[in-house]
Amino acid sequence: xxxxxxxxxxxxxxxxxxxxxxxxxxxxxxxxxxxxxxxxxxxxxxxxxxxxxxxxxxxxxxxxxxxxxxxxxxxxxxxxxxxxxxxxxxxxxxxxxxxxxxxxxxxxxxxxxxxxxxxxxxxxxxxxxxxxxxxxxxxxxxxxxxxxxxxxxxxxxxxxxxxxxxxxxxxxxxxxxxxxxxxxxxxxxxxxxxxxxxxxxxxxxxxxxxxxxxxxxxxxxxxxxxxxxxxxxxxxxxxxxxxxxxxxxxxxxxxxxxxxxxxxxxxxxxxxxxxxxxxxxxxxxxxxxxxxxxxxxxxxxxxxxxxxxxxxxxxxxxxxxxxxxxxxxxxxxxxxxxxxxxxxxxxxxxxxxxxxxxxxxxxxxxxxxxxxxxxxxxxxxxxxxxxxxxxxxxxxxxxxxxxxxxxxxxxxxxxxxxxxxxxxxxxxxxxxxxxxxxxxxxxxxxxxxxxxxxxxxxxxxxxxxxxxxxxxxxxxxxxxxxxxxxxxxxxxxxxxxxxxxxxxxxxxxxxxxxxxxxxxxxxxxxxxxxxxxxxxxxxxxxxxxxxxxxxxxxxxxxxxxxxxxxxxxxxxxxxxxxxxxxxxxxxxxxxxxxxxxxxxxxxxxxxxxxxxxxxxxxxxxxxxxxxxx
Amino acid sequence: xxxxxxxxxxxxxxxxxxxxxxxxxxxxxxxxxxxxxxxxxxxxxxxxxxxxxxxxxxxxxxxxxxxxxxxxxxxxxxxxxxxxxxxxxxxxxxxxxxxxxxxxxxxxxxxxxxxxxxxxxxxxxxxxxxxxxxxxxxxxxxxxxxxxxxxxxxxxxxxxxxxxxxxxxxxxxxxxxxxxxxxxxxxxxxxxxxxxxxxxxxxxxxxxxxxxxxxxxxxxxxxxxxxxxxxxxxxxxxxxxxxxxxxxxxxxxxxxxxxxxxxxxxxxxxxxxxxxxxxxxxxxxxxxxxxxxxxxxxxxxxxxxxxxxxxxxxxxxxxxxxxxxxxxxxxxxxxxxxxxxxx
Numbered sequence: 001x002x003x004x005x006x007x008x009x010x011x012x013x014x015x016x017x018x019x020x021x022x023x024x025x026x027x028x029x030x031x032x033x034x035x036x037x038x039x040x041x042x043x044x045x046x047x048x049x050x051x052x053x054x055x056x057x058x059x060x061x062x063x064x065x066x067x068x069x070x071x072x073x074x075x076x077x078x079x080x081x082x083x084x085x086x087x088x089x090x091x092x093x094x095x096x097x098x099x100x101x102x103x104x105x106x107x108x109x110x111x112x113x114x115x116x117x118x119x120x121x122x123x124x125x126x127x128x129x130x131x132x133x134x135x136x137x138x139x140x141x142x143x144x145x146x147x148x149x150x151x152x153x154x155x156x157x158x159x160x161x162x163x164x165x166x167x168x169x170x171x172x173x174x175x176x177x178x179x180x181x182x183x184x185x186x187x188x189x190x191x192x193x194x195x196x197x198x199x200x201x202x203x204x205x206x207x208x209x210x211x212x213x214x215x216x217x218x219x220x221x222x223x224x225x226x227x228x229x230x231x232x233x234x235x236x237x238x239x240x241x242x243x244x245x246x247x248x249x250x251x252x253x254x255x256x257x258x259x260x261x262x263x264x265x266x267x268x269x270x271x272x273x274x275x276x277x278x279x280x281x282x283x284x285x286x287x288x289x290x291x292x293x294x295x296x297x298x299x300x301x302x303x304x305x306x307x308x309x310x311x312x313x314x315x316x317x318x319x320x321x322x323x324x325x326x327x328x329x330x331x332x333x334x335x336x337x338x339x340x341x342x343x344x345x346x347x348x349x350x351x352x353x354x355x356x357x358x359x360x361x362x363x364x365x366x367x368x369x370x371x372x373x374x375x376x377x378x379x380x381x382x383x384x385x386x387x388x389x390x391x392x393x394x395x396x397x398x399x400x401x402x403x404x405x406x407x408x409x410x411x412x413x414x415x416x417x418x419x420x421x422x423x424x425x426x427x428x429x430x431x432x433x434x435x436x437x438x439x440x441x442x443x444x445x446x447x448x449x450x451x452x453x454x455x456x457x458x459x460x461x462x463x464x465x466x467x468x469x470x471x472x473x474x475x476x477x478x479x480x481x482x483x484x485x486x487x488x489x490x491x492x493x494x495x496x497x498x499x500x501x502x503x504x505x506x507x508x509x510x511x512x513x514x515x516x517x518x519x520x521x522x523x524x525x526x527x528x529x530x531x532x533x534x535x536x537x538x539x540x541x542x543x544x545x546x547x548x549x550x551x552x553x554x555x556x557x558x559x560x561x562x563x564x565x566x567x568x569x570x571x572x573x574x575x576x577x578x579x580x581x582x583x584x585x586x587x588x589x590x591x592x593x594x595x596x597x598x599x600x601x602x603x604x605x606x607x608x609x610x611x612x613x614x615x616x617x618x619x620x621x622x623x624x625x626x627x628x629x
Numbered sequence: 630x631x632x633x634x635x636x637x638x639x640x641x642x643x644x645x646x647x648x649x650x651x652x653x654x655x656x657x658x659x660x661x662x663x664x665x666x667x668x669x670x671x672x673x674x675x676x677x678x679x680x681x682x683x684x685x686x687x688x689x690x691x692x693x694x695x696x697x698x699x700x701x702x703x704x705x706x707x708x709x710x711x712x713x714x715x716x717x718x719x720x721x722x723x724x725x726x727x728x729x730x731x732x733x734x735x736x737x738x739x740x741x742x743x744x745x746x747x748x749x750x751x752x753x754x755x756x757x758x759x760x761x762x763x764x765x766x767x768x769x770x771x772x773x774x775x776x777x778x779x780x781x782x783x784x785x786x787x788x789x790x791x792x793x794x795x796x797x798x799x800x801x802x803x804x805x806x807x808x809x810x811x812x813x814x815x816x817x818x819x820x821x822x823x824x825x826x827x828x829x830x831x832x833x834x835x836x837x838x839x840x841x842x843x844x845x846x847x848x849x850x851x852x853x854x855x856x857x858x859x860x861x862x863x864x865x866x867x868x869x870x871x872x873x874x875x876x877x878x879x880x881x882x883x884x885x886x887x888x889x890x891x892x893x894x895x896x897x898x899x900x901x902x903x904x905x906x907x908x909x910x911x912x913x914x915x916x917x918x919x920x921x922x923x924x925x926x927x928x929x930x931x932x933x934x935x936x937x938x939x940x941x942x943x944x945x946x947x948x949x950x951x952x953x954x955x956x957x958x959x960x961x962x963x964x965x966x967x968x969x970x971x972x
Contacts, residue, residue: 062632073633090919165916171881172864172917178801179918265882266820268830269801269863273821281865281880315741318753346867347878348885351785355778362770369766370759372730377758379737381750385666386674386742394678394738401730405723408770412777414712414784415719418874421867421914460650463674464643474685482692486700487871489914492922498910500871503699516632520639524647537658577749584748 023559031142033134034559038141039120040452043445045148046112047526050438052152053103054519060096063088065512067494067505081160090493094163095181097491099155101166102189106196107151109299109437111144114200114238117302117444118207118231120452124550125225127216127567129560132209136202143199147192154188162189165491167292170263170284174255177270186256190249197246200238207235216549217617218569223588225548225573226319229326230305233333234298240337241294248287255279282347289340296433297336301329303440304371304400307393309573310447311375313546314390315382316584318574321374328367328374335364345413346420354413361411368404372397383577383584387544388462389447395470396439402474403432406481421491424484427477435473442469442525449532450539454555457532465524472518479507547573547587568617570610571603667743675742682735686728702871705898705909705930707890708784709874715777722769788888792854793936795847797911798829799859799866799879802920804911805829806847810840810945820862820881826950830862833947833954834961839968842943847911847928849891850936856888867915870928872898878915891930898930945969 023032032038059078062069070086071078081092119137123130131137154161163181164173168189176183211224211232224232251262255276263284264276312319319325341349341357375397384390406428409415419425442465449457488501495501542551549569553561567589575586580598591614592599593607704710741749796807796815807829809815816831816838823830831838849855859868861879868887869876877887899907913924931939947954947965954965 058632066631069631090922094916094919094921169865169915175864178864267863267881268820268823273823277882280883282883316749318751320752321754321759323754324759346876348880348883351781354785355781358778358781359774362774363767365770366763366767370763373758373762376730376733376737377752379734379741381752382737382741383743383747383749384675384738384741386671386738391674394734397734398731401727401734405727408723408773409716409719412715412719412773414777414780415716417712417784417876418709418716418871420876421869458650458654460654460670461647463670464646464650467677471681471685478689482696482700485702487702487869489869489912489922491916493919494922497923497925498912499906499908500702500910501912513635516635517639520636521643523640524643527647574753577751579751 031138033130033138035119035123035131035134035137036452036557036561038137039116041141042111042115042119042144043452045145046108046116046441047529049103049107049112049148050522051526053100053108054522056096056100056103058516058519059088060093060100061512061515063093063493065509065515067496088493091163091180092160093493094165094179094491095160095185098163098165098168098181099151099161102151102162104434105166105295105299106193107144107148109434109441110200110238110295111196113299113437113441113444114207114231114234114302115141115144115203116441117227117306117448118203118235120448121227121550122207122210122231123214124451124553124557124561125228125548126211126214126219127549127562127569128210128214129562129566131206132214133206137206140199140202140206143195143202147195147199150188150192150195154185154192157183157185157188159183159185161185167285167288168252169288170252170255170281171267171269174252174264175267175269175274190253190256193249194246197242197249200242204235204239204242207231208239211235216566216569219549219588223569223572225305226308226322226325226329227302227305227548229329230301230308233329234301234305237294237301237333237336238298241291241298244287245291248284248291251287252284282344282349285344285347286341289343290337292343293340294336296429297332299437300400300433300440301332303396303437303443304329306440306444306447307375307396309546309548310387310389310393310443311378311397312574312576313447313544314385314387314393315378316385316576317378317382318572318576319374320377320380321370322572322574324370325374328370331367332364335360335367339364339411342411342413342416345416358411358413362408365404365408365411368400372401372404385544386463387446388457388459388466389443389544391463391466391470392439392443392446395466395473396436396443398470399431399436399439399473402478403428403430403436407432418487419484421489422484423480423488423490426490427480427484430477430480431473435477439469442466445529447544448550449529449536450543451550451553451557453533453536454539455532455534455536456539456543457528457536461524461528465521465528468521468524469518472514472521475514476511476518479511483507483511542587545583545585547575547585549588552587552589667745671743675739678735678738682731686731703893703898703901704872704874705891705893706873706875707892708780709872709889710892711780712784712874715773715780718776719773722773784889788856788886789854792856792888793849794856794858795849796829796858796860797847797868797879797926798862799868799913799917799924800828800862801864801918802913802924804866804868804924804926806844806926807831808842808844808940808943809837810842810943811940812837812840815858816841823862827946827953831946831953833957833965836961836964839947839954839965840945842945844943847926848936848939849928849930850933851891851894851897851930853933853936854888854890856886859885859887864917865915866913866917866924869912869914870909871912872909873928876914891928894930894932895928896931 071082072086075082081089159180162185163179172178173182173186254260255263261276261279263279263281265279267274308319339361342361345354552567569588570591573588577584578598592603592610794809798805814837817835818830819832820830859877859879861881866879877885909928911926948969951969
């Protein structure tokens with residue numbers, strides 16, 4: 001592979017690099033404009049929030065699995081939210097599920113996933129020095145940080161954080177009389193989300209601009225790794241849908257604070273009739289789900305992109321149906337905007353509109369199915385290396401199937417009448433969106449850790465982490481299907497008030513234990529992550545023998561990523577196990593003319609063209625150099 | 630305390646496992662076997678894939694069959710039979726795909742685990758395959774959607790003229806029931822008229838409200854169409870009658886509705902289940918505040934004759950509280966008196 005590493009200059013060259021400059025602590029680690037550092041900032045923040053979000057879920061799982069348990073031992077932490085008899089406060093229970101949802105969806109799986117890997121991989125995989133705007137990228141992180149600080153602060157309010165569910169439907173979220181969390185907690189939620197939206201927009205604009213404008217020579221759209229396609233389309237979805245959430249939030253702010261009636265109408269609460277008339281609570285739902293549904297794909301597509309890359313690399317096979325994968329992602333991107341009302345079949349929506357959305361919703365299952373079949377065919381006749389990244393990717397495919405199939409029930413409005421807002425829905429989206437995306441994120445961390453920190457994570461700990469989490473997640477969410485079919489409603493503090501749901505205490509206990517074990521198992525990862533950062537084995541330049549560009553950078557890429565010239569790209573990223581080639585991978589930087597033994601017929605024709613371009617570029621380079629000197 | 634003890638146990642377990650692995654890693658580095666790809670752990674992971682497939686597959690089948698009667702809720706409405714049939718057809722189709730794809734996923738993972746002497750197949754695409762697995766799901770989904778759409782259109786079609794109207798109003802944290810009386814027509818309401826004696830905000834200047842009456846439970850006849858007129862007074866609620874396969878949000882400012890035909894009386898259901906205490910219930914499925922989990926209402930399904938008897942026995946609002954019509958204009962008041970004095 002000597003030819004491949006044209007850019008793997010030795011370290012001494014590094015010092016002569018044009019972009020090299022001295023950083024102090026603040027510009028290097030805090031207000032950094034380097035995409036790699038910003039990615040790490042996002043990752044660490046994402047991990048922090050995943051811990052908080054997971055911990056909140058353990059708290060409410062204690063209530064659901066062990067309703068009679070004395071929770072007094074939590075009083076040092078939760079204070080007044082545990083009442084005198086050791087019971088969790090029902091208002092705080094709602095706050096817990098609300099914050100769990102908000103944190104996981106936005107802070108972990110949007111910022112933690114897209115923020116980390118879009119930032120880290122886009123410049124490295126397309127061959128760019130950095131993001132299009134490093135400053136805006138930095139701003140994006142710090143807006144996210146402010147958003148996080150505000151959301152975190154709201155957890156400690158006397159009346160608790162927002163508690164109307166992560167969807168914060170008005171009028172519940174608009175009226176403090178209705179629930180204490182709709183006071184200051186809700187105000188902070190709205191402010192935090194405003195900052196968050198600004199942050200995602202700045203990030204998204206950067207990702208799109210960078211992918212369109214800063215690709216290296218030869219990196220056409222048809223040679224982009226699927227990761228980049230996924231990040232690119234994710235950013236497009238975010239850019240188009242987040243502003244709608246902002247408008248929804250803004251109108252809610254008006255209703256809450258300035259006496260308008262966008263969402264409020266005909267309300268009698270707390271012994272008085274409110275003056276608001278003419279508003280529509282359903283309007284909010286339309287606006288919210290116009291983001292809310294694309295949001296599912298905002299968290300899922302990057303995970304699918306990461307998985308495509310990792311499965312191909314570790315199967316030592318080209319991803320099957322590269323073009324079909326791109327077309328499915330494009331299809332998902334477009335369709336994701338026209339299915340939002342399937343969350344609202346029984347909201348009082350016009351039933352005719354419901355039928356339209358049912359048809360559109362089930363269409364989106366087709367590209368998803370294509371992706372699954374392509375993953376399976378990629379594994380078929382591969383030569384699989386079970387790195388932790390690969391295991392998590394296989395886990396993702398499993399969750400994507402399990403959770404995706406239950407979507408076919410819920411997308412069917414006639415069946416949804418019964419299943420809507422039951423635990424069946426909880427099982428569905430936790431598998432397809434929550435766990436699948438989480439596994440994509442984990443896969444990404446294990447796979448790109450060597451590039452981020454120059455060291456390897458411990459593989460065996462990774463395996464243990466995978467198996468505990470994979471089995472754990474299924475043990476948590478699979479039983480919820482039964483609970484859901486039995487009709488148990490969501491966001492219930494207790495089910496004993498109803499005879500139809502006064503059962504399955506054993507199953508709920510099992511789920512809670514599984515959730516706690518799964519949560520605790522994540523500490524293996526936390527340990528592995530921080531331990532390996534300092535003490536892990538030194539990574540080689542291309543530890544997974546992968547084709548993409550990031551593995552042609554030095555072990556610790558500096559500002560600007562490549563010392564000297566950015567390498568050019570001559571082929572697609574999936575030339576694994578190409579017949580005739582000596583190694584089972586050929587990096588994107590290897591010209592077709594250097595591999596006559598493995599070129600396919602149509603590639604041989606391109607060799608001449610490639611030579612001409614290289615000659616031309618050589619001339620330009622020589623000209624540039626003589627100009628400079 | 631359980632949670633804490635379990636956590637401690639798990640942490641200890643993890644520490645032990647970790648030490649074992651560290652020692653193993655050191656040994657493998659010493660032996661130089663860490664450079665190998667087809668390692669034991671690669672084989673172990675491949676093997677675990679099969680263990681997982683078989684283990685979880687058996688667990689799933691065992692539990693699904695054992696618990697079937699528990700999670701499969703009896704049906705008590707005509708459309709419920711249709712939607713449940715759709716549910717189980719969808720379950721059969723998706724269940725088949727679920728099992729097939731998982732067998733492939735884990736079998737491939739096991740069978741194609743890394744071997745030094747083998748090379749993966751270079752198989753980048755096959756348009757024929759792509760077309761097949763685009764079209765087949767598309768056709769299957771079309772069939773499912775069309776049958777779902779038919780059911781949905783029937784369920785959401787306008788209620789028959791003769792449907793018995795029941796008003797269900799949600800508020801924090803209960804449901805109020807109102808019937809239209811002998812004329813089966815509900816009087817108007819206006820939320821601004823709500824007060825301690827008129828919790829539903831009924832407008833008594835509307836003659837239709839004179840014979841309206843409240844009820845503790847929802848009482849409906851078997852085999853005849855029933856129309857729920859649903860509204861909310863404060864925040865969103867959602868009427869969920871699981872046995873009727875019925876769910877509809879209650880929205881302040883926007884009345885909603887759901888009609889259905891109950892096909893089993895409470896008595897019949899009690900005999901069927903062998904449970905003398907059984908009641909049909911309404912629960913709330915839209916988060917509405919701290920009492921969300923306690924908004925219970927009983928539906929009593931009775932034989933049509935019994936329903937008519939019951940209906941005739943009820944006392945209108947204005948009869949039990951004549952003050953409600955005290956401020957009406959003279960002509961309306963006169964009319965109201967007739968209702969009040971009626972025996």
